[in-house]
Amino acid sequence: MSEIINNRELQTPNTTKRQSILKQIFKDLHDGKNVKEVKAHFDAFIGKITIDEISQLQHDFGDLSVEEMHRLHAKHTEIFKGAIEEAEKTNKPEEQPGHPIHTFVLENKELDKLVNTQLQVHLGQFEIEDSQEIVLLLLEDINLLLDIDKHYSRKENLIFPYLETYGIYGPTNNMWRINDFIRDAIKDARKKLASYNGEKQAVIELINFVIQEVITMIYREENILFPMALNNFTEDEWLKIARESDEIGYCLIAPTEVWKPERHALDEKAISEGYIKMETGILSLKQLELLLNQLPVDLTFIDQDDVVRYFSHGKERIFARTKAVIGRTVQNCHPPRSVHVVEELLADFKAGRKDTEDFWIKFRDKYVYIRYFAVRDENGKYMGTLEFTQNIDPIQAIEGEKRIMS
Incomplete structure (x- = not known):
């Protein structure tokens, strides 16, 4: 890093030379070099860094161990302070x-x-x-x-999925x-x-x-x-x-207004009035959605490529789901520390070693029964996985018999 660098050339954010220097600076940091020394090189040779460059650096260094990631993020923050270029905006x-x-x-x-x-x-x-x-x-x-x-x-559940669609x-x-x-x-x-x-x-x-x-x-x-x-x-x-x-939900405070941009808001697409013919009957798409949302359980379906394709939207969901998860891989919908469980389950389903897997946990004030089913076609080919989640507290409380209407 002691070589003479043309600072004017480095002010062009996307030059190959600038990218190379940035990678070397952060490689030094990852390799355990003194933070003050690395920051001195950063200040001298880079000065300012853009959000896009930070995003690319994080992507280049990939996944890190828990300990390594925690150690490095504190050092990254120290180096970034005061060095991030603000994007110029006329309308915010x-x-x-x-x-x-x-x-x-x-x-x-x-x-x-x-x-x-x-x-x-x-x-x-x-x-x-x-x-x-x-x-x-x-x-x-x-x-x-x-x-x-x-x-x-x-x-x-809302910011990260969209960042992933942009390769971040x-x-x-x-x-x-x-x-x-x-x-x-x-x-x-x-x-x-x-x-x-x-x-x-x-x-x-x-x-x-x-x-x-x-x-x-x-x-x-x-x-x-x-x-x-x-x-x-x-x-x-x-x-x-x-x-x-x-x-x-919101943390400590909630928005007092609904955001209304100058451009007319995105129109929601109406549900098609078309019909779906199934082996045992015919339903309109509207009827099918209402039926699925009426079930006292949460349903989520991922396809054979582990992509979330559908979830029911009942009155009282147990675990939060947002429409942003649609089209996202299921691995990226779980905290990193539990992804290995998801991977193992899906591997068993795809290999035909299992057709179902059940879990039951205490979650807040509920006793939650979580079931996973491998979905296969008539030839046994794996087509995806159905997640079935239910609060079984009311069921466990049942005693005796009930034969007439209340």
């Missing part, structure tokens, strides 16, 4: 109330307020005196912070893992506080970790992820994201 729809980015930023402001002016203050009091009263104050703060799951879930996989592979680290740390903090037994230092270190990671994630979102999405997504895609955000 993301600043309009109701736009998904506007809502994300409002949530980040509330999260920043919660961790810096509330959680941090109570933690300082706890360091002086770990009384029951202060422990309860911290527990209240952590319970509020659990709401961050909705913020992250909207990223994962870095956030899906790496940011989702960090989201999970933060979720787990918050839950761990709640557990330690709820059953506090005097492990003061452990609680202090854990909550400091949570505060730091939440603040750092806010920076990554607002300086990398959101600009990356804004540079690529169409207005129609943002409209779809805005419309599907309600299903997942």
Whole structure:
């Protein structure tokens, strides 16, 4: 890196030479070179970096181990600070109330307020005196912070799928893992506080970790992820994201207005009035959709290529689904830490080793029965997988007999 570089040439963001230098700088970082030294090279030879270049770098370095990814993201953030070029825009729809980015930023402001002016203050009091009263104050703060799951879930289920359609996989592979680290740390903090037994230092270190990671994630979102999405997504895609955000919910605050861009909103396609002739009857598409949505279960179907093709949309879904998952591979619809389970199940179905697999879990206030069925044609050829999810608490509560109408 000590060679003389023509800085004027480097100001053209897409030159081969600039890309080569960027890769070498980040390779040095990955190889464990001193961060200050790497940043000095970055400042001297690159200076500013665009969102597109960051996206390409994340893609080039591919998937990382959990430990490596967590270590490097902190270093990347340190190098990026103050170096990201802002895209010039004359009209900024993301600043309009109701736009998904506007809502994300409002949530980040509330999260920043919660961790810096509330959680941090109570933690300082706890360091002086770990009384029951202060422990309860911290527990209240952590319970509020659990709401961050909705913020992250909207990223994962609405932003990430569209980024993938543009060939951008870095956030899906790496940011989702960090989201999970933060979720787990918050839950761990709640557990330690709820059953506090005097492990003061452990609680202090854990909550400091949570505060730091939440603040750092806010920076990554607002300086990398959101600009990356804004540079690529169409207005129609943002409209779809805005419309599907309600299903997942909001963190600490909700939009007070519906986003209405200047251009007329995307018209929803009416369901065709055509009919489907099946072996045992005929239904219109409208009737079929109403029938499937009326079932007291959640259905999801993926095809033989692992692509999500359909999910039912009943009144009370157990797990959140958004239309953004349609056309997305099922592997990218699951947190990275559970993808191996999905892969193993699908491999068994495709090889004919299994036709079904069942799971049952406690999820919030429900007892959930999850069933997977290999869908095969009349010749036994694998055509896809059906996921069947049901809350079986009401069924387990049944006693005796009922022979007449209530």
